[in-house]
């Protein structure tokens with residue numbers, strides 16, 4: 001059995017019912033951290049929470065929450081305070097895509113993506129800081145941005161802007177709460193095989209694969225292992241940074 005350096009810690013990963021978020025929750029649980037599985041999809045959320053509790057022998061709770069709605073985020077914070085009394089790790093992972101050329105992009109497409117990817121992370125961070133600042137031994141926030149937020153991707157005016165904004169939020173939070181023991185970093189995945197990217201046309205997926213110097217799509221574990229490192233003791237002097245995990249995709253950009 002793996003050693004469990006995060007035993008008795010409590011972690012909240014948004015959008016953890018599936019995909020990269022689920023993999024992050026699993027990796028943190030495999031090191032002993034209790035989990036808040038939070039997602040807008042209730043059934044998937046409950047299933048994931050039950051499976052992780054069984055497999056990793058940690059305590060999990062399933063919380064249905066739309067992170068764009070302040071009242072729901074507040075209610076989630078209250079539930080975590082009541083059930084666990086503390087929070088050591090927040091991973092702002094939930095995100096959506098709604099690609100379109102800028103000239104054709106509907107206002108609703110802009111609003112949806114900015115609301116989930118940026119405002120959702122702001123609301124979560126604001127609410128959870130109350131617990132994170134008091135966590136014994138300090139705490140961590142990891143924001144899941146994207147290489148699209150660094151390089152700008154055609155067809156993704158909304159998505160690239162939201163992910164660039166998340167990098168800004170990461171740096172501000174790192175500066176404001178470093179002295180309170182909260183370390184904050186961003187991870188920028190490149191092209192990772194999940195339901196989100198599986199919905200893209202096969203031709204686009206092929207192009208994406210070709211643009212990766214390592215010659216393959218990322219797997220969810222490629223991302224979640226780096227997030228887990230950022231939540232570990234070994235990353236105790238890292239804050240305010242942006243780490244690309246993209247197989248070299250955005251090298252030199």
Ligand SMILES: NC(=O)c1ccc[n+]([C@@H]2O[C@H](COP(=O)([O-])OP(=O)(O)OC[C@H]3O[C@@H](n4cnc5c(N)ncnc54)[C@H](O)[C@@H]3O)[C@@H](O)[C@H]2O)c1
Nearest residue numbers: 015019020039040066067093094095146189191192194196
């Ligand atoms: N897959 C990639 O190639 C890739 C690349 C770069 C960045 N990312 C980022 O990684 C994160 C995870 O991506 P993924 O590929 O696993 O996506 P995914 O679509 O498989 O999973 C996202 C999860 O977020 C949840 N979610 C969506 N809106 C929500 C809301 N309003 N409130 C609560 N939960 C909500 C969904 O229900 C889903 O379970 C996203 O932020 C995405 O932008 C992914």
